[in-house]
Amino acid sequence: MCVSTETPRRDFIRDMVAADQASNKFGRPICTRFPPEPNGFPHIGHAKSICLNFGLAREFGGRIHLRFDDTNPFTEDIRFVEAIKRDIRWLGFEWDAEYYASDYFEQLYDIAVKLVEKGKAYVDSETEDEVREHRGTVTTPGTPSTYRDRSVVENLDLLARMKAGEFPDGAHVLRAKIDLAHHNMIMRDPILMRVAHATHYRRGDTWCLYPLYDFAHGLSDAIEGITHSLCTLEFKDNKEIYDWLVTEAGFEKPPEQTEFARLVLDYTVVSKRKLLKLVNDGHVSGWDDPRLHTLSGIRRRGVTPEAIRAFCDSVGIARKPARTEMAAYEHAVRNDLNMRVPRVLCVTRPLRVVITNYPEGEVDELDASYYPHDVPLEGSRKIPFSRELYIERDDFMEDPPRKFFRLAPGREVRLRYGYFITCTDVVKDAAGNVVELHCTYDPATRGGNAPDGRKVQGTIHWVSAAHAVDCELRLYDTLFNVPDPDGLPEGQDFTSVLNPNSLIVLKGAKVEPGVAADPVGTRYQFERTGYFISDEDSRPGALVFNRTVTLRDSWAKEAAKS
């Protein structure tokens, strides 16, 4: 359906991979990996990494591994691995192999033994606080633990008993023996393994010696034969321990870690802690709330995977930490939807119109194309026209400003796919509110053209009152009212900048009857209003639509000027 060729733009990583392939640096096809920890739902930031890693493998004829970095039994859950797999597939990618760091625990243990034997690692029995204290600070060197010079035999014995479960959590840890005065804090004898008597979602209670990130990550890459290990900027300092470990473990042609800037989208938060708070405190309806930029939220909002891929590509890959404007995201969404979804008519805030010269009880079936002339898709339907209609309240003004092209007393406009109508009377209630319009129609303009060649300035959307279906519209806006909810001044909570209008529910909207038969998840453009998707909350006779994104609205800009 989407006709884009999807040729990603070049970037420094693609250049590097191309060069490595040309020089046959690894002696085999390239291999990348996507290594999520299954402790939360994937979000737009993950999408960038997924597009990069899976895209690279696809473009260079290599392999891509999905590896769950499940080394922390306290936070991980099978439901997250399922969500991650589902969302990767939704994005349009498939992995060549599926791995779990938790399957490498034995191999990692063997490497640990090897390091101990080489005098490159030792068991430390200091408390957590002591370890931290003895690490020093960024300006002062650390001091060696009193256990640092334990014999190899003792270390081996302790390590085996750690694995055997003889010690409680925290009694001992395995540390690399490097340099307590190292200028890179990460290299100050980093902790490699810890004891944790917790139930791991895959290994149950059968294992209690858990590798930490630095120990598990690079070695897992090396075990799998990854060639290019891509991660975000904050792991820059970890590269040194990564290289140290794969070298000490003796891997030939070890993977090369390269860092790139993570995606930061204005007006959004994606940290697990913040997402959790939004969900738990009821600021959003769940992990798939359409205001969230989790992939499940994005999906429910109506955005397509093609749009997300195009967006990620448009953002590019670079080393510069950067923020991306919401406008760039919305552009990608509209650009994709424009070319693929049918147009239908929906009146969001109805105003009743009586066509006084149209016979009562009569119904006219008008032809209406699903697509505009410049979208290369075919299809049309009949829409009913009758004496009583609804139009958009905003499409009528009793005393219109300059450049207002819509309906006003005495003015003539075109009803989309229908007739020209002229407003002859304005009916008000006791309070002076406009409650109904009386108009006349010109039978000669059926279909939207006047045989006498006269033009009208405006075309407005409408539905037949007797035929329209009631529906609920959920109009979404940004969840926050500041671009950088993560960058608030000290002490200000991010929930203080929540946008109170991020969700507006319109109950009495009127949509053309044909859509009632469409399945949940059908996308439309409601003409002149925006792109919508029917939500899973829809029930027969109680349709619900989520607004994916508004249309660009140059009238709103014009109106805002005055």
Place this chain on the structure above:
RNA sequence: UGCCCCCUCGUCCAAUGGCUAGGACCCCGGUCUUUGGAUCCGGUAAUGGUGGUUCGAAUCCACCGGGGGCAACCA
């Protein structure tokens, strides 16, 4: 405060010591239009600063300034 990374239009990304610093988004005009949509045409707008190397610097070097990361038995 030590180490590391980064700094090009408002935003995102290019320019790999050599042509007028290019593209996209946004914005502003205009064209076209049965969506104030889309399309098409045009426009505004940038190399953080100072020195240096060089025939030639956004690119290399130095210093200054600014932004970010690192002191979890998280990843």
